[in-house]
Amino acid sequence: MNVHPSPIVRHFDPFSIESNVRSYCRRMASTFRRALNAEVWDDEGRRYIDFLSACGALNYGHNHPALKAELLKYICGDGIATSMDLHTSAKRAFLAKFFGTVLLPRRLDYVIQFPGPTGTNAVEAALKLARKVTKRRDVVAFTNAFHGMSLGALAATGSRFARGGAGVPLSHVHRLPFACAGNDGVKVLHDYRDAVCDPSSGIEAPAAFIVETVQGEGGLTVAPYEWLRALESVARDLGALVIVDDVQAGCGRTGPFFSFERANIFPDIVCLAKSISGFGLPMAVVLIKPQFDRWRPAEHNGTFRGNNHAFVTATAALGLWENKKFQSDITTREQELWNWVDGIAADYPRFLEARGIGMMQGLRFADPHIAVEVADRAVRNGLLIELCGPHDEVLKLLPPLTIEQEVLEEGLYRLQDAIRACLSPARMGYRRYRLRRSEGSSRKRET
Ligand SMILES: *Cc1c(COP(=O)(O)O)cnc(C)c1O
Numbered sequence: 001m002n003v004h005p006s007p008i009v010r011h012f013d014p015f016s017i018e019s020n021v022r023s024y025c026r027r028m029a030s031t032f033r034r035a036l037n038a039e040v041w042d043d044e045g046r047r048y049i050d051f052l053s054a055c056g057a058l059n060y061g062h063n064h065p066a067l068k069a070e071l072l073k074y075i076c077g078d079g080i081a082t083s084m085d086l087h088t089s090a091k092r093a094f095l096a097k098f099f100g101t102v103l104l105p106r107r108l109d110y111v112i113q114f115p116g117p118t119g120t121n122a123v124e125a126a127l128k129l130a131r132k133v134t135k136r137r138d139v140v141a142f143t144n145a146f147h148g149m150s151l152g153a154l155a156a157t158g159s160r161f162a163r164g165g166a167g168v169p170l171s172h173v174h175r176l177p178f179a180c181a182g183n184d185g186v187k188v189l190h191d192y193r194d195a196v197c198d199p200s201s202g203i204e205a206p207a208a209f210i211v212e213t214v215q216g217e218g219g220l221t222v223a224p225y226e227w228l229r230a231l232e233s234v235a236r237d238l239g240a241l242v243i244v245d246d247v248q249a250g251c252g253r254t255g256p257f258f259s260f261e262r263a264n265i266f267p268d269i270v271c272l273a274k275s276i277s278g279f280g281l282p283m284a285v286v287l288i289k290p291q292f293d294r295w296r297p298a299e300h301n302g303t304f305r306g307n308n309h310a311f312v313t314a315t316a317a318l319g320l321w322e323n324k325k326f327q328s329d330i331t332t333r334e335q336e337l338w339n340w341v342d343g344i345a346a347d348y349p350r351f352l353e354a355r356g357i358g359m360m361q362g363l364r365f366a367d368p369h370i371a372v373e374v375a376d377r378a379v380r381n382g383l384l385i386e387l388c389g390p391h392d393e394v395l396k397l398l399p400p401l402t403i404e405q406e407v408l409e410e411g412l413y414r415l416q417d418a419i420r421a422c423l424s425p426a427r428m429g430y431r432r433y434r435l436r437r438s439e440g441s442s443r444k445r446e447t
Helices: 065-076 089-103 119-134 151-156 160-164 185-197 225-238 259-263 308-320 324-347 368-380 405-422
Strands: 032-036 039-042 047-050 111-113 139-142 173-176 208-211 241-245 269-272 285-288 352-357 360-365 386-388 394-397
Touching: 047 405, 065 308, 089 308, 119 139, 119 151, 119 208, 119 241, 119 269, 119 285, 139 151, 151 160, 173 185, 185 225, 208 225, 225 241, 225 259, 324 352, 324 360, 324 405, 360 368, 368 386, 368 394, 368 405
Parallel strands: 139 173, 139 208, 208 241, 241 269
Antiparallel strands: 032 039, 039 047, 111 285, 269 285, 352 360, 360 394, 386 394
């Protein structure tokens, strides 16, 4: 019989009963207590700068005062907390604001589905609906994609490690290489279309293409807009839907509200989660072109589809976008980030490569071991930061969009210090790594 240590023992560490599955807390092992915008303090009063932003769930920083005020007012007025999909005034206000601030100015015609409140729920709903609408089973997903951990979304995810946890076959996904500067991404799409049209290719027509326009977990690879437009036209040719997974890249992370705006495409289904509530509260949204809204009532249910606290903060967050200064400040931060990332990559051309776009940028290291050392050292320097990419070789800079200039500079300084220490000539003398320009590199300013 397994006996748990008694919680009464003197030096019992409550975190020791947390499952082995925990991950981020291994590199960032402090116990965090409070936070404001991009600054976080732990139990000992130590101050950190947040370049992680809960993986993009805190685009407006921690405890944004405008969002917090609305939430406190709502709770103090005994506002409804959870409501499944009943009508509530909080949901009505969100829908009205989303329509007026996001859909109408962009002339986007979508209906809104609230799935369970996580990104993987939104992806499951999108995949189910695309299969239902087209009566086809296979979905095209791309190398290095990340779409979530539940089985349907995991089947579309690339990571062998994550897929290994499934325990059952992950099927009905056709994998194509993600847009890369090195391979001819557009040709790959055209060849695939030709194969599907060939009656003896053995390749079934797909229900949908699911794509991130910038791969968040996959290594901050940016899909060129010609490739995204080719993807849209190939999908149209094949009668398949285009699903943009904007869970991480959406809500302003790449600059505009949606990441696909720069490519001028019009996806059939869009998944949003992470920062849609704006406050870090669980919430997800699936946007569906009206002609594809073929759900029957209750066909995709979920108890927590009505997180009204999230609706309240989401409405307040969309309100921020009505302020031109809010948007121009983000553009300024983006440029500062861009200059720093390009600058440091130019300082170490053999070891570093600039990645990303907007407020999701990073550095790819020729040697993944050094990436780990830099991340660990940056955390010791008081920076919350993580790695991504197939070999955890890409340092990911994901500060809040609202980070103050001084705090951004301080964070970048702390990071620079970590990079300099790990790449100092004395230490690097014996290493002979050379950065092969990665195929995924497609970093150019698109204006
Ligand atoms: C985080 C993420 C998901 C999954 O969201 P969860 O809320 O963790 O389920 C799906 N797609 C992308 C692109 C993500 O970054």
